[in-house]
Amino acid sequence: MTLRDFINKLLGRQPASATTAKQRLQLVLAHDRSDLNPELLEQMRREILEVVSRYVEIDIEEGDVSLETEDRVTALVANLPIRRTKPLPVEEPHDEEAETDPVWTASQA
Amino acid sequence: MPVTTSGSRSILICSGKGGVGKTTLTANLGIALARQGMRTAVLDADFGLRNLDLLLGLENRIVYTAQEVLAGNCRLDQALVKHKLEPNLALLPAGNPRMLEWLKPEDMQTIVGMLRESFDIVLIDCPAGIEDGFKNAAGAAEEAIVITTPEVSAVRDADRVIGLLNTRGIKPIQLVLNRVRPKMMANQEMLAVDDVTDILALPLLGLVLEDEQVIVSTNRGEPLTLNGSSSPAAQAYNNIARRVCGEDVPLIDPAKVRRGLRAKLGRLMQTKIF
Numbered sequence: 340m341t342l343r344d345f346i347n348k349l350l351g352r353q354p355a356s357a358t359t360a361k362q363r364l365q366l367v368l369a370h371d372r373s374d375l376n377p378e379l380l381e382q383m384r385r386e387i388l389e390v391v392s393r394y395v396e397i398d399i400e401e402g403d404v405s406l407e408t409e410d411r412v413t414a415l416v417a418n419l420p421i422r423r424t425k426p427l428p429v430e431e432p433h434d435e436e437a438e439t440d441p442v443w444t445a446s447q448a
Numbered sequence: 449m450p451v452t453t454s455g456s457r458s459i460l461i462c463s464g465k466g467g468v469g470k471t472t473l474t475a476n477l478g479i480a481l482a483r484q485g486m487r488t489a490v491l492d493a494d495f496g497l498r499n500l501d502l503l504l505g506l507e508n509r510i511v512y513t514a515q516e517v518l519a520g521n522c523r524l525d526q527a528l529v530k531h532k533l534e535p536n537l538a539l540l541p542a543g544n545p546r547m548l549e550w551l552k553p554e555d556m557q558t559i560v561g562m563l564r565e566s567f568d569i570v571l572i573d574c575p576a577g578i579e580d581g582f583k584n585a586a587g588a589a590e591e592a593i594v595i596t597t598p599e600v601s602a603v604r605d606a607d608r609v610i611g612l613l614n615t616r617g618i619k620p621i622q623l624v625l626n627r628v629r630p631k632m633m634a635n636q637e638m639l640a641v642d643d644v645t646d647i648l649a650l651p652l653l654g655l656v657l658e659d660e661q662v663i664v665s666t667n668r669g670e671p672l673t674l675n676g677s678s679s680p681a682a683q684a685y686n687n688i689a690r691r692v693c694g695e696d697v698p699l700i701d702p703a704k705v706r707r708g709l710r711a712k713l714g715r716l717m718q719t720k721i722f
Binding site: 346 | 599721
């Protein structure tokens with residue numbers, strides 16, 4: 340809020356039109372920008388779930404991927420409840436590594 | 449900051465909304481670049497409503513157009529109209545509006561590719577809108593300059609165009625803010641420069657003040673940058689040309705254009721308090 344806006348508010352006047360213009364633009368652009376077609380969003384959701392479920396066990400039904408716009412940034416927000424983490428894929432650790440990095444071997448056990 | 453490449457460059461000049469100053473910018477920037485020694489081609493990609501020839505004062509010298517070049521009915525150099533006072537600048541006129549029926553993005557790429565062989569910079573004057581005309585023109589460009597005015601409709605349309613340019617991988621995309629009225633901005637009756645750059649999230653390539661001389665120059669068909677005019681718009685166009693060439697030229701501050709007590713008060717009133 341600028342000094343002028345503040346004075347206008349005190350005097351019960353309308354805010355300066357530039358302030359109104361900016362607010363209206365931000366609102367209309369949030370809508371314009373998130374104009375991603377639902378089909379593409381659904382496909383993206385499925386692929387994201389697929390990748391994530393390789394690492395953790397997630398609730399497919401509860402998983403939600405959506406677009407949210409705040410200020411001028413549109414964000415892709417994924418809310419994926421994790422049931423439990425999957426065990427790491429077991430690999431044969433190299434002998435040298437096993438010696439130099441005991442934590443690594445412990446996690447493999 | 450503008451990026452300079454060693455090879456030839458193709459720059460799209462677009463806005464989304466009509467009447468915000470695309471063609472005026474193309475004409476003035478074209479002349480200014482040519483005066484800096486760049487071999488510059490301006491391509492009128494607005495086949496429906498062409499006007500670039502008129503703003504450059506070349507409307508009576510058109511023999512062939514992009515249409516004849518594409519159809520193989522003439523060579524490129526036969527269609528190019530060289531500016532008599534600025535031989536570094538050549539115009540490739542838009543063809544017949546009926547071209548729109550068969551013109552494809554590949555055709556524009558062909559034309560721009562031909563131009564890039566003999567010019568340092570190709571400026572593409574894009575039609576308004578985001579339909580086929582825009583897509584054809586955008587498909588032939590590597591960089592873009594988006595021009596807008598500090599009005600809600602122009603900014604909204606610019607935002608749509610920027611989205612489309614981004615998905616095409618065109619970069620850099622830079623912004624020119626046209627028809628800036630310092631007094632209205634000081635009174636907060638016009639979107640501030642920062643408001644527009646914040647919303648559109650583009651680097652600012654130039655600010656052009658509202659200037660009656662632009663209308664006078666279009667009446668005559670002599671772009672302001674041609675005759676060394678020192679009017680505010682002429683200076684702005686020259687500065688844009690220097691920035692396009694990679695020079696670091698400071699932007700003007702609209703608040704500093706005005707002097708006196710009222711201007712000082714206006715600046716005070718713009719102070720952000722929270």
